Amino acid sequence: MASTNKDVSVWQFIALSDFNRPTETVSREAVTNLRSYLRALGRKVDSQAQPISKTQEELQTLPDRLFERAVRTPEWGEMGVRGLEDALDLWLEAETDKAGIQVIVHGPFDGVAQSVELLAHRRDWHVVPIPSTEKLFGGGVAWQQDILPPDGGRWVIPRLERSYLRHYSGLNQVRRLVERIWQSGSAGLITCESWAWAYLNEAIQISSFFPTPITLSPFGVPRLSLWLERMAQRTFGHRFVFRSAASGKEIFLPTAVAIECLQKDEDSKEASLENNQRSSYLRSLAVASRGNPGIAWAIWRASLYLAADEDLDAVRAGIDQAHAETEAQESGDQETDEDSEPVVKEKARAAARLDKGLTVWIRQWDDLELPRLPANAHTVEAFILHALLIHGGLPHRLLSDLLPLQPGALLSGMRRLQAVGIVHESIESLWRVTPAAYPAVRSFLSREGYLLDPL
C-alpha cells in the first residue's frame, strides 16, 4: 500500500464517459458567476490591454535556482507513461489482430500526447506520418496511402487534432483517414485533444467509429496536492512550505490524507475535512483548471508570490539558516486564524515562523491576475480562439485562410489577444491559447454559444 508521495501514481485514466470535472460548491459558483456579470456590467468598452500578471516580475526577486526548485517544470512525457501503460494493459497484452484501436481524448496542455509519443518510442511502434497543416490545406488524400505498418504492427497517431483542418477539403481528408484506419482491423492508438474530438464528433461522427475513448482522470484536490508538492524539490536539505498569503494556512494536504482520498476516489468530501486546517486554494485551482494538470500548473506558477524585499530577506535568512543547519523547535498544532484580513503578512509570518524550510506565499485566489479577454471581445476573438482550440494551434497564415475575416481585422484581433496574454506563438510557430488564459477563454466561448469540449 502506498504510503509516501513518490509511491502514488496520480496519472490514471478513465473512460471519457466517466469524466467528472472538479466542481465548486453551489454558493461559491453563484458568487463567481455574479462577479463575472458585475465585472461585465462595469466594463469600459475600450481596447486597452489589461496588464499581464506581475507575479513573474515579483518572482524574479527570488533567485532563479530557487524558483525552479519551488515549481519545477514537469517532464510531461515521462510523468504519464506509467499510468498510460496501466490503463492500456489489456490492449497491450492482446494480439495485434485482436487489440483494435484505442482512442485517448485529453485536454490541451496536459502532457498526454507527449506520454503517448514517449511510449511509442520506447516500444518501437510505428508513428503515422501526418503532413504539415500547410500541406493539409492543399487537399488530396494521396498521403494516406500506406500510412499503416505493412507488417500489421502497432501504430500510433499521437495528435489527431493536427491531421485535419476545418475546411471542406480538410474534412474530407480526415473522414477518409478515419474510415481507412477503422477498416484496417489493425492495433492502433490514437490521441486527440478534446476540442478537436468535440468538433469531429459533430462533423464526421467520429465517436461512432471509436465509441469507448479513455481520458486522464481529473486532477482534484488530493491529486493536485500530491503532484504539486512532488514538483517542489527539496533544497539544501529542507522542503518548501507553501502557505496562503492571506490566512497563513498551508496549501497542501497531509500526504497520508491525500493518498487516502485518492485511493478512495473521494475528492471533495474527505478533503473538505481538512479545510479548516488548510487553505481552500487547491479547491479553487482544481475547479478553475477543470482537472487539467497543465492548466493547474500554469496557474500555480502565477500564484507564487514574493512581495517585497522583506520577503526576500526572509528567504535569504532561510537559506542561511539551511546552510547553518539550524533546527527549528517542534511545534504542536499550528495556530490558524479564521479571519481573513486585507494584509495578513504578519499573521501569515507568525504561522510560518516555525516552518522547517523555505516558505513560499501563495496569492489569495480572488487576487490572482490571470489573463482576461478584452472588454469588447466578440465575434473576431471568438473565431480566432475557437479555431486555435479545435486545431490544437495554427500558424498565422492558415488562420487567415480558415477564417472569414479581413486580414486587418484578424491581425488586430490577434494582437489584442496577445497583448493580454490570451494567445502566444509557440516554438513550433503555432499560435496557441496560453494555459493560464484557458479558463477565461473557455468561459468566453461558452457564453458566446460555441461548441465546447467534453472535459
Next chain:
Amino acid sequence: MDQCQEVETLADLLRNLEEINLPLIALVVVAGYLTNVLIERGLPWLSDRLPSRFRLYILPLGPVLRLIVFLVGFGLIIPEIINVGCISPQNVLAILGAAAVALGFAFKDLISSIIAGVVTIFEMPYRAGDWVEIDGDYGEVTQVGLRAVKILTPDDTVITIPHQKLWDQNIANSNDGRREHMVVADFYLEPRHEAAQVRQLLWDVAMTSPFTHLSRNVIVVLSEKPWGTHYRLKAYPIDGRDEFQFRSDLTVRGKKALSELGVAAASVPIYALGDEASL
C-alpha cells in the same frame, strides 16, 4: 353624493379645475416619460453587457415594463381628473354610449392598434430580437411599442408597423425568441454533375464555417428543374444577427468548392425565377 346624482355626461364626472392637482399630474407624466426612456435605453445596454444568451430574454421585457409604467401612471392620474366616487355602471354606460360612436370613427385604427399591442404582449407573435416578416418587410424587431412595432431591415432602414396588422396579416417569425434561426443559401447548378458528391460537399461547406451552430442540423435539399438542379443549404448560425454574414460565407466558400470540383452554375431563365422557395 348629491353631485354624483347629477352625472349625465363625461364632463359631469370631471373635477373642478381648482380641485385637480396639476403639479402631481405633471410629475407623473415626466416620471413616466423618463422611466420609458430608461427602459428603452437600459435594456439594450444591459443585453450587450451580459452574455449573449441572455439577450433574447432581456429585450422582450421592454413592452411589458412600458405597459406597467403606463398603467401605473394612468392609475395615478385618473383619480386626479375624474371624481371616481361618482362612477357607477349606469353612469359609465350612459356616458360612453353617447361618446362611443363619435370616438369610434375618429380613433378606430389607433384603438385597434393599441388593443393589438396589448395582445402581442401576451401572445408574443414577435418580440425584440426576433427576425420577422410582416406585409413583405423583413428585419429584426428593435422595439415593440404600444401602438406599433419597429423593425430594422438588412439595409439599415427602420420600418414602423402598426400592431393592427396582427389581425389580418401573416407574421413570419424566423427565431421566435431563440438566439439562432435557420439560414438558407441557394445554389443553382448545371444538371450534369454527381449530385451525391455535391450534396456532401455543400454539407462540408456548412460544417466548416465558423459561424455555424454545430449542434443544430445542417440539411442540404435539392430539386431538379428543367434548367438544372437547385440546391438549398440550410444551417443555423450561432448568433442569428450574423444571418447575412453567414449566408455570404456559405455562398463564397460553396461557390469556390463547387468550382474546384468542376461543377458549373446553371443558366436560369428569368421566367423560372420565383419558385425557388418551394423547397
